[in-house]
Amino acid sequence: MKYRLSYQKNDSMIYVSHLDLQRIFQRSFRRALVPVEYSTGFSPHPRFVYSPPLPLFVSSACEFLDFESIEGKADDIQKKLANALPKGIAINSLAPLGEHEKSLKALLYRAEFHIMLEGAANAKNDDLKLCYELAEMPFEKIGKKKKAVVTNLKQGAGSVRFEAGAACVSVYAELDASFDKLVRPSAFAQTLCEQLEPLKGAAVASIRKIGLIQAP
Amino acid sequence: MSIKETLEKKILHSVEKPARYIGNEYGAAEPKEKASIRFALAFPDLYEVGMSHLGFKILYHVLNSMEDVACERVFAPALDMAAKMNEHSVPLYSLESFSPITEFSFFGFSLQYELSITNVLYMLELSGVPAFSKDRAESCPIIVAGGPCCVNPEPIREFFDVIFIGESEESLPLFIETYKSCIASGEGRQAFLQKAAGIEGVFVPLYSQSAKRAYIKDFAKAPFPALSPISNIEAIFDRAMLEIMRGCARGCRFCQAGYIYRPLRMKPLETLLDQGREMLAQSGYNEISLCGLSSTDYPYCGSLIQAFTEEGRVKASLPSLRIDTPDLKLIEKSVSSLTFAPEAGSQRMRDAINKNLSEEQILSVAQQAYEMGCKRLKLYFMVGLPGESDEDAYAIADLANLILANSQKPKLPHSLALSVSVSCFVPKPHTPFMFNGQLSREALSERIAAIARRLYKKIKLSYSDPASSVVEAALSRGGSEACAAIYEAYKAGAVFSSWSEHFDYSQWEAAFLKAGLNLEEYAQRSFSYESELPWGYIDIGIDKEFFVSEAIKAREGICTPSCFESCSACGISREGKCSFEV
Numbered sequence: 001m002k003y004r005l006s007y008q009k010n011d012s013m014i015y016v017s018h019l020d021l022q023r024i025f026q027r028s029f030r031r032a033l034v035p036v037e038y039s040t041g042f043s044p045h046p047r048f049v050y051s052p053p054l055p056l057f058v059s060s061a062c063e064f065l066d067f068e069s070i071e072g073k074a075d076d077i078q079k080k081l082a083n084a085l086p087k088g089i090a091i092n093s094l095a096p097l098g099e100h101e102k103s104l105k106a107l108l109y110r111a112e113f114h115i116m117l118e119g120a121a122n123a124k125n126d127d128l129k130l131c132y133e134l135a136e137m138p139f140e141k142i143g144k145k146k147k148a149v150v151t152n153l154k155q156g157a158g159s160v161r162f163e164a165g166a167a168c169v170s171v172y173a174e175l176d177a178s179f180d181k182l183v184r185p186s187a188f189a190q191t192l193c194e195q196l197e198p199l200k201g202a203a204v205a206s207i208r209k210i211g212l213i214q215a216p
Numbered sequence: 217m218s219i220k221e222t223l224e225k226k227i228l229h230s231v232e233k234p235a236r237y238i239g240n241e242y243g244a245a246e247p248k249e250k251a252s253i254r255f256a257l258a259f260p261d262l263y264e265v266g267m268s269h270l271g272f273k274i275l276y277h278v279l280n281s282m283e284d285v286a287c288e289r290v291f292a293p294a295l296d297m298a299a300k301m302n303e304h305s306v307p308l309y310s311l312e313s314f315s316p317i318t319e320f321s322f323f324g325f326s327l328q329y330e331l332s333i334t335n336v337l338y339m340l341e342l343s344g345v346p347a348f349s350k351d352r353a354e355s356c357p358i359i360v361a362g363g364p365c366c367v368n369p370e371p372i373r374e375f376f377d378v379i380f381i382g383e384s385e386e387s388l389p390l391f392i393e394t395y396k397s398c399i400a401s402g403e404g405r406q407a408f409l410q411k412a413a414g415i416e417g418v419f420v421p422l423y424s425q426s427a428k429r430a431y432i433k434d435f436a437k438a439p440f441p442a443l444s445p446i447s448n449i450e451a452i453f454d455r456a457m458l459e460i461m462r463g464c465a466r467g468c469r470f471c472q473a474g475y476i477y478r479p480l481r482m483k484p485l486e487t488l489l490d491q492g493r494e495m496l497a498q499s500g501y502n503e504i505s506l507c508g509l510s511s512t513d514y515p516y517c518g519s520l521i522q523a524f525t526e527e528g529r530v531k532a533s534l535p536s537l538r539i540d541t542p543d544l545k546l547i548e549k550s551v552s553s554l555t556f557a558p559e560a561g562s563q564r565m566r567d568a569i570n571k572n573l574s575e576e577q578i579l580s581v582a583q584q585a586y587e588m589g590c591k592r593l594k595l596y597f598m599v600g601l602p603g604e605s606d607e608d609a610y611a612i613a614d615l616a617n618l619i620l621a622n623s624q625k626p627k628l629p630h631s632l633a634l635s636v637s638v639s640c641f642v643p644k645p646h647t648p649f650m651f652n653g654q655l656s657r658e659a660l661s662e663r664i665a666a667i668a669r670r671l672y673k674k675i676k677l678s679y680s681d682p683a684s685s686v687v688e689a690a691l692s693r694g695g696s697e698a699c700a701a702i703y704e705a706y707k708a709g710a711v712f713s714s715w716s717e718h719f720d721y722s723q724w725e726a727a728f729l730k731a732g733l734n735l736e737e738y739a740q741r742s743f744s745y746e747s748e749l750p751w752g753y754i755d756i757g758i759d760k761e762f763f764v765s766e767a768i769k770a771r772e773g774i775c776t777p778s779c780f781e782s783c784s785a786c787g788i789s790r791e792g793k794c795s796f797e798v
């Protein structure tokens with residue numbers, strides 16, 4: 001039977017990389033005594049499908065893990081697993097995965113990120129909106145052949161909203177977060193601070209993935 | 217801002233491996249609100265090293281099992297982290313409750329290797345605690361040390377208020393009780409220290425003249441941590457560690473652990489099966505290591521491995537294999553990669569160190585392993601052993617060459633990748649070689665170079681740095697005058713000295729000089745059998761006469777049988793013989 005676990009990555013779990021998280025899940029399932037299907041071959045490992053790696057320092061309200069188990073009731077598995085996970089990983093839901101439900105690959109398209117910026121006290125919502133519309137958002141990354149490639153992060157972004165508060169600016173940005181295309185939210189936040197005049201000198205306080213955007 | 221907030225807001229984003237510094241592991245103790253005694257248990261190395269240490273896990277468990285005691289973990293922050301902590305005025309803190317060390321009653325260090333001592337001073341400074349015991353105020357935490365390095369308290373005596381000798385699981389309960397009663401009756405620090413000096417296994421530099429090692433007599437009932445904090449990032453040893461035995465019956469003359477953990481004690485098979493199963497279930501690890509100095513001496517090793525591997529998807533492993541292990545296949549499911557430690561190349565030297573292994577045995581086991589499918593074989597050797605000549609060093613290369621040549625005779629589809637690892641011998645207190653000085657740095661380097669020249673090109677050679685072994689030797693058999701040298705070395709910037717990338721010989725050389733000592737001469741000094749040794753007042757349980765007789769037998773190349781075969785009356789058992797029934 002296939003199951004889909006939806007979970008949150010909170011608090012100090014944001015310092016744990018995707019690779020370490022995989023180890024944590026493998027051990028947690030063993031602790032919970034939830035038997036899972038293993039791959040065959042020389043070093044068998046559980047057949048887990050995770051949502052794409054979440055960067056370090058980013059928390060999330062909506063991560064996924066698909067697994068197969070011969071164990072029956074989803075409720076039971078959820079209860080057992082909840083006790084076996086380290087603090088900071090909270091289960092949203094655990095449910096059997098129906099035949100025609102979308103695979104994670106098909107499901108994950110874009111996600112909404114809440115980026116908190118500090119040190120931009122005088123920013124106004126309208127200015128920010130206008131500046132963003134005019135901005136280019138170029139981001140330089142090292143490409144495959146170790147060559148620097150400049151991409152326009154706007155191409156991987158959907159709607160972007162700003163909410164300037166007294167001490168912080170909240171940015172709600174829809175960014176590509178699928179298996180083959182993804183915009184690193186920290187890169188997006190950093191580029192915002194560089195390119196938008198009212199955000200010059202601001203720094204990222206926190207980033208959280210808050211929801212999923214369905215593919216059109 | 218609290219320490220945790222400062223970490224999250226200002227620090228962790230800009231340091232390497234931030235998860236080292238934030239705790240929150242599955243299995244970590246909940247901070248006990250009502251505990252009257254708070255014990256900060258420290259490992260003077262990086263998080264992932266300390267989290268891999270079995271003794272550390274045991275003590276954490278023992279202390280947290282005591283009512284009224286809350287034990288929390290502390291590790292040495294890497295240099296980038298320490299710089300950030302200083303920048304933001306964050307003192308060293310515990311991982312469970314993010315409390316500054318100065319809020320604890322005790323700050324206890326596990327000293328596993330000599331070169332980690334400067335990290336103690338580093339951690340004390342980060343905590344705001346004076347380096348020297350004499351400078352500490354009444355309200356300061358009591359600074360404690362334990363672990364194998366403590367069997368010679370002299371070079372560290374000025375830094376610690378209390379030094380545990382032997383197995384502190386045994387002495388801690390009374391130690392803590394004594395502290396409690398002192399608190400209850402309003403007695404101060406000095407009164408407590410004076411009383412603690414009377415506990416077996418406890419040495420208080422200020423008040424003790426001598427101390428006797430404490431050890432667990434009924435090992436089957438030894439405290440056992442079913443669940444220890446499980447690192448969220450990869451620890452060096454990321455697996456369940458089941459201690460199947462303590463001590464060793466073999467009596468290799470170079471090996472300090474082989475003497476200071478005597479007698480050999482083993483847990484019953486049923487106990488180990490239960491404990492192993494419980495550990496695996498509670499931790500979720502998929503690997504279990506059967507820990508012990510010479511695990512294959514445990515008579516039911518094969519049964520344990522079989523049981524654990526068959527019951528779940530678990531890999532059971534042994535930390536080391538003896539060459540005279542009766543049945544390789546039983547022990548190791550997969551022999552594709554094996555490690556053996558002949559320790560010396562020539563028969564003469566193997567007899568001198570009491571390795572009790574013949575060349576035929578070594579050659580035949582290596583060949584057997586290869587024919588069973590072993591593709592990678594690693595051999596461990598030492599250079600600089602007392603009485604060693606150039607020829608003995610050449611014999612290391614000759615033996616390895618012969619093993620490789622033999623493997624090429626049968627036409628098997630796979631070839632053998634042979635590697636040789638050479639470490640520099642360091643004479644240690646409470647061993648028959650404690651009287652001997654260390655070989656000079658030049659001579660050690662020359663022996664290693666000679667091996668490299670002689671070894672077939674196809675054999676990979678790795679070796680330890682003679683320079684760091686000189687410092688290790690100076691510290692391990694040092695007297696109290698070495699305290700000043702250690703302090704100078706720390707002041708000159710020597711931290712993480714056990715990491716080759718941080719080790720700087722010139723720093724240590726200069727520090728010894730400042731303390732009025734010549735480092736190399738200090739490491740090379742030898743003691744006569746009659747002389748009063750710096751650590752002579754520590755009673756490890758073994759008679760000095762036994763060590764002297766072993767030293768003489770070493771010189772003459774005479775072997776001593778293992779305790780299994782016959783008792784050599786080392787002094788541990790007053791009845792004249794230990795029982796090894798499981």
Ligand code: SF4
Nearest residue numbers: 779783784786789794
């Ligand atoms: S008393 Fe005898 S059997 Fe016991 S540890 Fe010493 S030599 Fe071995």
